[in-house]
Amino acid sequence: MREILRVERLGKNHGGYHGETIDIRAVLRDIEAAAQHHGWTSESFGQQGEFSLIALHRTCRDEAKRRRIYLSTGIHGDEPAGPLAGLKLLQENRWPENAELWFCPCLNPTGFVLNRRENADGKDLNRDYRHLETADVRAHIAWLEHQPRFDLYLCLHEDWEAHGFYLYEQNPGQQPSLAEIIIGAVQKVCPIDPSEIIEDRPAKNGIIRPNLDPRTRPQWAEAFYLIMNKAQLGYTLEAPSDFPLATRAAALTTGIHAALEKFASV
Numbered sequence: 001m002r003e004i005l006r007v008e009r010l011g012k013n014h015g016g017y018h019g020e021t022i023d024i025r026a027v028l029r030d031i032e033a034a035a036q037h038h039g040w041t042s043e044s045f046g047q048q049g050e051f052s053l054i055a056l057h058r059t060c061r062d063e064a065k066r067r068r069i070y071l072s073t074g075i076h077g078d079e080p081a082g083p084l085a086g087l088k089l090l091q092e093n094r095w096p097e098n099a100e101l102w103f104c105p106c107l108n109p110t111g112f113v114l115n116r117r118e119n120a121d122g123k124d125l126n127r128d129y130r131h132l133e134t135a136d137v138r139a140h141i142a143w144l145e146h147q148p149r150f151d152l153y154l155c156l157h158e159d160w161e162a163h164g165f166y167l168y169e170q171n172p173g174q175q176p177s178l179a180e181i182i183i184g185a186v187q188k189v190c191p192i193d194p195s196e197i198i199e200d201r202p203a204k205n206g207i208i209r210p211n212l213d214p215r216t217r218p219q220w221a222e223a224f225y226l227i228m229n230k231a232q233l234g235y236t237l238e239a240p241s242d243f244p245l246a247t248r249a250a251a252l253t254t255g256i257h258a259a260l261e262k263f264a265s266v
């Protein structure tokens with residue numbers, strides 16, 4: 001018998017995110033401690049106010065079947081589920097043997113101090129990957145340019161207007177899709193957004209496959225930069241901010257595990 005998932009909406013978000021917040025300094029300390037404990041290397045690629053912008057790297061044991069996977073989150077400071085999910089993933093340390101991982105766990109720490117989407121200068125960093133007007137994004141891209149190409153990227157976000165979890169797929173090479181696998185796993189822990197239009201794009205069962213050429217877009221999100229320069233397959237996971245923070249973090253960790261288990265365990 002199919003269980004019915006019941007998670008109550010909080011009804012707190014009117015005109016923006018008004019839910020729980022996190023102590024980003026403590027979360028980043030715990031992230032670095034968990035990464036170090038489990039043998040990741042940590043590199044600072046920039047400075048944002050008092051914070052180092054960090055990238056973590058984990059080599060894989062099975063090099064012959066290596067899959068290179070890039071994860072990032074924390075580019076929007078009013079989306080706390082991403083860094084929390086990252087911390088949980090690092091603490092669990094449950095990764096496929098053949099996954100080599102690069103992880104930027106918080107691309108906009110000053111945004112979290114202010115609980116707002118933009119950085120301390122009021123810039124939405126996730127619109128700056130085409131014109132590189134901010135030092136934060138320039139530093140991130142300079143770091144990305146020194147990394148190899150990835151086989152898969154996964155960017156973790158939240159949406160305060162969403163009615164449930166959803167994702168964007170970019171798959172110009174028509175590789176086997178991970179979208180249904182991610183949705184199938186996440187729906188056990190978090191409702192899926194049933195809307196047929198999400199963020200002005202057609203959606204089906206929480207899956208958006210934007211049919212557009214990034215070159216036609218005036219501004220680029222990180223995901224556009226990645227698909228144009230670093231990877232042929234990737235997903236942006238969007239947790240619904242109007243549900244409890246623990247539910248949203250669980251949605252993101254569950255989605256990542258489902259994607260990695262399918263993609264890397266070959």
Ligand SMILES: [Zn+2]
Pocket residue numbers: 075076079157158
């Ligand atoms: Zn976001």
